[in-house]
Amino acid sequence: xxxxxxxxxxxxxxxxxxxxxxxxxxxxxxxxxxxxxxxxxxxxxxxxxxxxxxxxxxxxxxxxxxxxxxxxxxxxxxxx
Amino acid sequence: xxxxxxxxxxxxxxxxxxxxxxxxxxxxxxxxxxxxxxxxxxxxxxxxxxxxxxxxxxxxxxxxxxxxxxxxxxxxxxxxxxxxxxxxxxxxxxxxxxxxxxxxxxxxxxxxxxxxxxxxxxxxxxxxxxxxxxxxxxxxxxxxxxxxxxxxxxxxxxxxxxxxxxxxxxxxxxxxxxxxxxxxxxxxxxxxxxxxxxxxxxxxxxxxxxxxxxxxxxxxxxxxxxxxxxxxxxxxxxxxxxxxxxxxxxxxxxxxxxxxxxxxxxxxxxxxxxxxxxxxxxxxxxxxxxxxxxxxxxxxxxxxxxxxxxxxxxxxxxxxxxxxxxxxxxxxxxxxxxxxxxxxxxxxxxxxxxxxxxxxxxxxxxxxxxxxxxxxxxxxxxxxxxxxxxxxx
Numbered sequence: 001x002x003x004x005x006x007x008x009x010x011x012x013x014x015x016x017x018x019x020x021x022x023x024x025x026x027x028x029x030x031x032x033x034x035x036x037x038x039x040x041x042x043x044x045x046x047x048x049x050x051x052x053x054x055x056x057x058x059x060x061x062x063x064x065x066x067x068x069x070x071x072x073x074x075x076x077x078x079x080x
Numbered sequence: 081x082x083x084x085x086x087x088x089x090x091x092x093x094x095x096x097x098x099x100x101x102x103x104x105x106x107x108x109x110x111x112x113x114x115x116x117x118x119x120x121x122x123x124x125x126x127x128x129x130x131x132x133x134x135x136x137x138x139x140x141x142x143x144x145x146x147x148x149x150x151x152x153x154x155x156x157x158x159x160x161x162x163x164x165x166x167x168x169x170x171x172x173x174x175x176x177x178x179x180x181x182x183x184x185x186x187x188x189x190x191x192x193x194x195x196x197x198x199x200x201x202x203x204x205x206x207x208x209x210x211x212x213x214x215x216x217x218x219x220x221x222x223x224x225x226x227x228x229x230x231x232x233x234x235x236x237x238x239x240x241x242x243x244x245x246x247x248x249x250x251x252x253x254x255x256x257x258x259x260x261x262x263x264x265x266x267x268x269x270x271x272x273x274x275x276x277x278x279x280x281x282x283x284x285x286x287x288x289x290x291x292x293x294x295x296x297x298x299x300x301x302x303x304x305x306x307x308x309x310x311x312x313x314x315x316x317x318x319x320x321x322x323x324x325x326x327x328x329x330x331x332x333x334x335x336x337x338x339x340x341x342x343x344x345x346x347x348x349x350x351x352x353x354x355x356x357x358x359x360x361x362x363x364x365x366x367x368x369x370x371x372x373x374x375x376x377x378x379x380x381x382x383x384x385x386x387x388x389x390x391x392x393x394x395x396x397x398x399x400x401x402x403x404x405x406x407x408x409x410x411x412x413x414x415x416x417x418x419x420x421x422x423x424x425x426x427x428x429x430x431x432x433x434x435x436x437x438x439x440x441x442x443x444x445x446x447x448x449x450x451x452x453x454x455x456x457x458x459x460x461x462x463x464x465x466x467x468x469x470x471x472x473x
Contacts, residue, residue, distance in 0.1 A: 019136040041140075043200040051197070 003076065006053075010072055013048040017041065027069035035068075045071070053079055088247040091321040092310040092472070095159030095303025097151035097257075098412050099124065101296060102399045105154065109409075110416045113398045113424040114445065119281035121263050122296035122400030140201045141214060142179035143261035147299035147405075148211035149218055152255045156219065159303035159315060161253070170223035170251040171216040172242040173301070174234030174258035176404030176459070179206030181264045211259050215301075223251050229404065231459030232367070234258055236407030236467055239302060240324030246306050253309070257301030257408035271295065274334065276371060283401065284428040285368035285394035286375050286440045293369045296400030300408035302415075317472035319415045322452060323354025329462030335373055336458055340381030346464040347385045347454065354452065354468035361390045362451030363423050365410045366438075367458045368394020369401055370428065374458065379436045381456075391448065393441040397428030407457040411467060418450040418471040 011025045031037045055078040101122040102112035129138040129146040182205040189197050209227040216225040228238045235258025242256030271277050278292040327346040331337040395413045423446045450471040457465045
């Protein structure tokens with residue numbers, strides 16, 4: 001799976017769950033500060049990502065997610 | 081509250097908001113009270129929350145909260161409230177079945193896909209206080225924010241409780257009403273199996289052929305305001321909450337006590353609270369669900385209080401039965417009947433039941449000189465609630 005393909009699918013999840021514009025979903029975008037996602041919405045996003053990629057994100061990893069890029073790297077490590 | 085007798089503060093109604101298949105907005109709702117609805121449940125089939133909340137908020141609120149926010153915002157605009165003391169401003173929003181739609185959808189997900197797929201928003205979406213909390217957050221009002229769940233009496237109790245908080249000085253204004261969004265497959269099946277629903281999908285209050293009710297969804301919210309404050313700011317006053325009563329049958333979890341004795345006591349307590357003599361009551365907006373037992377017990381209650389029966393109407397024939405929103409929809413109907421000097425008819429009634437000897441308003445309604453009026457609500461569990469409303473004067 002190419003990195004770009006994964007980022008595109010992550011973007012689709014993020015747009016759907018956070019109700020934001022696709023162009024705002026960048027590697028550096030902070031989920032809370034830039035995209036306005038509350039902690040529960042971030043949980044919802046992680047659940048959507050788990051469903052999309054067929055992965056299980058360990059609870060301890062969730063706490064380290066701040067940006068879209070953090071989530072992207074986590075997905076890459078889990079789908080490998 | 082009997083303001084004249086005990087020095088309690090008077091309670092004005094200065095805002096009306098209503099969301100209903102019968103009509104959204106007070107005037108559309110009023111027009112709907114005179115029309116025979118299509119058979120079946122009264123759903124807001126083309127409901128769109130976007131005028132009232134952004135898509136992100138809408139995704140994380142159940143319909144019962146969306147309806148309440150819409151009705152509350154409508155009432156707030158109608159009242160023309162500008163800057164208020166937020167700490168003196170309260171919210172009381174009733175519901176009977178709260179976020180059952182959300183719970184039902186998430187239960188299916190749990191069953192089909194497992195616990196890890198259940199939404200983290202399930203609990204804050206389904207909890208019964210979500211509507212009241214969301215209304216308070218929207219307005220930033222930080223006085224008491226409460227929800228009340230006494231089944232189909234809930235909105236009547238909510239308005240009574242809110243009025244009391246103004247009368248006793250706890251609040252200067254309260255958004256008060258009820259909301260319901262319970263036309264879900266499982267809830268409909270439950271009501272069907274308990275034989276409460278009309279097989280024909282027609283609510284026919286006080287009719288000899290009555291066979292139950294059609295379910296409605298929707299919300300109604302009033303702005304209640306301390307009288308002198310409302311007058312001082314030049315608000316349009318739609319009416320006054322004169323008093324309220326609350327009793328329990330302590331009899332059965334669904335059936336009303338057949339004699340209606342505690343419903344009658346509730347009416348008497350409300351009238352005493354309002355300082356209104358039974359002979360001065362000009363209209364009763366009945367609970368009138370069109371079930372055999374409600375209409376019998378309610379008739380017994382009315383006839384045991386009133387020597388001369390005031391005009392009785394049930395607007396549920398037009399609105400359907402909105403459970404925890406019903407009492408608020410009916411309070412709106414009474415307030416609008418004062419504005420229009422016309423008591424709306426009991427839609428659905430074609431063959432009066434001779435066993436129910438109350439003076440039921442039919443046809444095109446009845447002209448009246450607005451005066452003290454009752455709204456009556458009785459809930460599963462034996463909860464009785466009565467409001468005494470009066471015209472602005």
